[in-house]
Amino acid sequence: MTSYPSPSARDDGARAGLLLAALLLVALNLRAPITSLPPVVDEVAAALALTPTGAGLLTSVPVLCFALCTPLASVLVARAGPELALGASMAGILAGTLLRSAGSVPAALAGSAVLGVAITIGNVAVPVVITRDFRRRAAAVTGAYSATMNLGSTFTTMLTVPLATAFGWQWALAGWGVLAVVALAAWVPAGRRLAARGRAQAPRGAGGARVRPPSARAELDALDPQARGAVRRLVVLLSVAFAGQAFGYYAVTAWLPEILHDRLGMSAAGAGSAAAPFQLCAVLGSFLVPAAFSRGLSARAVAALMAAMWISLPLGLLLAPGLWWLWVGLAGAAQGGNFTVIFTLVAQRSPGVAVARRSSAVVQTAGYGCAVLAPTVMGAVHEASHGWTTPLALVAGVLATMATAMWVASARPAS
Known part of the structure; x- marks a missing residue:
């Protein structure tokens, strides 16, 4: 006789699939905003009257944020949880993408910094979700995460110049914010379900109070x-x-x-x-x-x-x-x-x-x-x-x- 998965097993599989899809939509945003700029950096520099050094800052500031802000991002993920942290990351990426395209030097630099901080939070939070929710499939999910980041980089590298030719560099760069909007739409409900499940499964102490998860120490x-x-x-x-x-x-x-x-x-x-x-x-x-x-x-x-x-x-x-x-x-x-x-x-x-x-x-x-x-x-x-x-x-x-x-x-x- 053929056996079929139980309804609860199918439901768990469906929830895991939806969580993975939302996580990969998040990953699509974790390099794309950075690689969208270099193909049109000369046009941006000319429009904003930037020197080569100033133009280089726009591309290097996000990576500098990766190095400087990772410890703070780790604290944020620990205190707020990866669900809320990834939502904040996507919102920050959207805000930074739009601010960078506003058309002034201060806005471009500030937007680049916001992007760097927001992506740093995502860089820290995604491996936490993989460790906690996909530990048995860590290699496959980490591979999909890495591949999706590179797909995002490829899309923006290849398509930003044609978009800039058609609509101008500001709209071309700002338009990639749609990726963050899609990721937010997918992650917010997925994150809420994860957080609710975590609260339901959290161990209880005396009086029924939830026990905080153990620290790294x-x-x-x-x-x-x-x-x-x-x-x-x-x-x-x-x-x-x-x-x-x-x-x-x-x-x-x-x-x-x-x-x-x-x-x-x-x-x-x-x-x-x-x-x-x-x-x-x-x-x-x-x-x-x-x-x-x-x-x-x-x-x-x-x-x-x-x-x-x-x-x-x-x-x-x-x-x-x-x-x-x-x-x-x-x-x-x-x-x-x-x-x-x-x-x-x-x-x-x-x-x-x-x-x-x-x-x-x-x-x-x-x-x-x-x-x-x-x-x-x-x-x-x-x-x-x-x-x-x-x-x-x-x-x-x-x-x-x-x-x-x-x-x-x-x-x-x-x-």
């Missing part, structure tokens, strides 16, 4: 000293790994078109198009990692594969630049996949939600702190060395450090 104190040390070592290793990942990503994103132009003689337009697969292939890499996990590959094997693919870009451009299309595609897939590996390890190996939240915040603070410096450091090394050999070797060295940290961090935990 309490979760760590409940572990034996060896396990506590293992958690702390994991956070340090993943912080080093994500610092290398973020440095490599932002350095390559900023300078890859110029490298292809100088080393291969491509036109400026051709080099820009040739660099696009670095972003597009990240979607493939984000799904490749959970597929590899589902087929029984160890975290260490997957991490080693991603590291080898990532390092192929700087080494390949140094040793065999004619195969640039191969190195760009491999590294693009690897940067999406490696992001998935890092935050899957955070979700799976944290003893509780509070530790996962704090660990994610520490890892992101280290990573985005390096990301802010990457384009400037890469440019300074290029200027000092009068070529791209030394900067590419620098990226290779940073990625090798990342690979070493990932190799140690991804070792099977002692049982």
Whole structure:
């Protein structure tokens, strides 16, 4: 006789599906507002009479907020809960998108800062929801989260220029606020249901009062000293790994078109198009990692594969630049996949939600702190060395450090 899921099981599956859909709509907004600006930054700079330094601020302020505001975002998520925090994140992204497009320099800078703070809150809150509500499927959901962020980046990178041609840069940038509106419409009811379920399931103390969830310190104190040390070592290793990942990503994103132009003689337009697969292939890499996990590959094997693919870009451009299309595609897939590996390890190996939240915040603070410096450091090394050999070797060295940290961090935990 054929058996069918019980109504309650079907209802739970439907609720999980709706929650995942709302979470991915949120993820669609966590990079798109940043990548919508570079394609029209020259037009914005001309309209607002900005110097190149001022125009660069508009793109660097959000990433600076990632580094500076992550600890505060972690506190907000802990006190308000991820449901309310993600709603605030989407509202902030909508407000920042509209403010940045208002047509004045103060509004553009203020809007960029609001976007950076709002996205930082989302960066911290999404891994908390994954750890708490999708722990058994952490790799698949983290991969979908990473892929969706990259899809958002791809959409805005490709479509902002045609929209600006048709409607002007202000409407083109402001129009992406519709993504935040859709995410808000999906997340607000999903967040309310999550919060209500959390209140219903919260343990009760004497007199029926709800007991507050344990803090990160309490979760760590409940572990034996060896396990506590293992958690702390994991956070340090993943912080080093994500610092290398973020440095490599932002350095390559900023300078890859110029490298292809100088080393291969491509036109400026051709080099820009040739660099696009670095972003597009990240979607493939984000799904490749959970597929590899589902087929029984160890975290260490997957991490080693991603590291080898990532390092192929700087080494390949140094040793065999004619195969640039191969190195760009491999590294693009690897940067999406490696992001998935890092935050899957955070979700799976944290003893509780509070530790996962704090660990994610520490890892992101280290990573985005390096990301802010990457384009400037890469440019300074290029200027000092009068070529791209030394900067590419620098990226290779940073990625090798990342690979070493990932190799140690991804070792099977002692049982």
